[in-house]
Amino acid sequence: MRIRRAVILGIGGVAGAAAFALGLGGWRTRNRSQSGADLLPLPFADMSFSLTDQRGNMVRPEDWIGRPTMVFFGFTWCPDVCPTTLSDISGWLEELGTDADRLNVAMITVDPERDTTEVLGDYLSHFDPRIIGLTGTLEEIERAASGFRARFEKLARDDDYTMNHTAGVFLFRSDGGFASIIDYHEDRRFAVPKIRRAIG
Template sequence: MNRRQVLTGASLAVGAAGFMLTLGWWRSGGQPMTGRDLLPIPIRDMSFSLTDHNGQPFAPSQWLGRPTMVFFGFTFCPDVCPTTLNDISDWLADLGPDADGLNVVLISVDPERDTPTILAEYLSNFDPRIVGLTGRLTELEKAAADFRATFEKLPRDGDYTMNHTAGVFLFAADGQFTSIIDFHEDRRFAIPKIRRILT
């Protein structure tokens, strides 16, 4: 690699870092953001209220005492969501009985279409340990804010789709955030991350 390539690469890295810092500044309303502001808050401090795919009310405190995996998605998603849910189902199969100790959750970002009944039908295609949550838009916005996740409704071909954060969030049994599994992350790296929250 010659000097020009090194300088070009360094310039791109600095530019990307500057963009992320500017984005962080904008999202915080002009206030400096710390590393802590970019991480999900502990589960014990979350306060949203949703409904599970069986029609039962849900509060985040119900997750405490067990490690937790959370993914944001929606049932009309054409690719990212079913791919991730298939990955999660495979990870749970790889973990065997150890996976029975996990909370595994899909939070819908599409309250207009994703009723508990629709979620239940959709999740029947994946591992039965995955629980679906839905609810009022205001509560889903609170949930996303607690996770430092984002979602937005985008018009498409006379209908709409949802753009959303695609990682799988991992929390220890005490509710502390530990790590995230990126979309399409190799199972060689995903499984050890999950095992860490199980122990």
């Protein structure tokens, strides 16, 4: 019992510190003024990055032109959002059946420090095999995020760190143009029709 009390008190202290850090940190980019058009992800033809998938293949945005594409940002040390998103996507791909074979599906890690190609391969082996995991240098991942107008931030916590990141799933048409986003909290019933529209 005494141990448990200590743990609870510890949590309180840590939570207070985290709340303080969150309050101070805020989102540096939040107040940056952006016109409406700037908020949309660029077409793949205008993006520029070079990442590596879990099988060691180099992937560039232009490689995705010609097939509809689904991309999201995440990291494998996250216990809640990422397994949930990967389960959702695996479910959508199953529901799409053979149509899903025409899709490029990629998770771009926002945590290249821990998510090496090997770690991504191990993690993704538990989900639909059509999902590829991309990692690379922090600089290349930042270039990718800026093309998608996505954001991520490393947050120190409890001798460790966590990542805040854009949670939606991006859909692109086969011509490489941005189609739509499936929001994290969007009703899952709308996801598959949205993907079908992007597939065209």
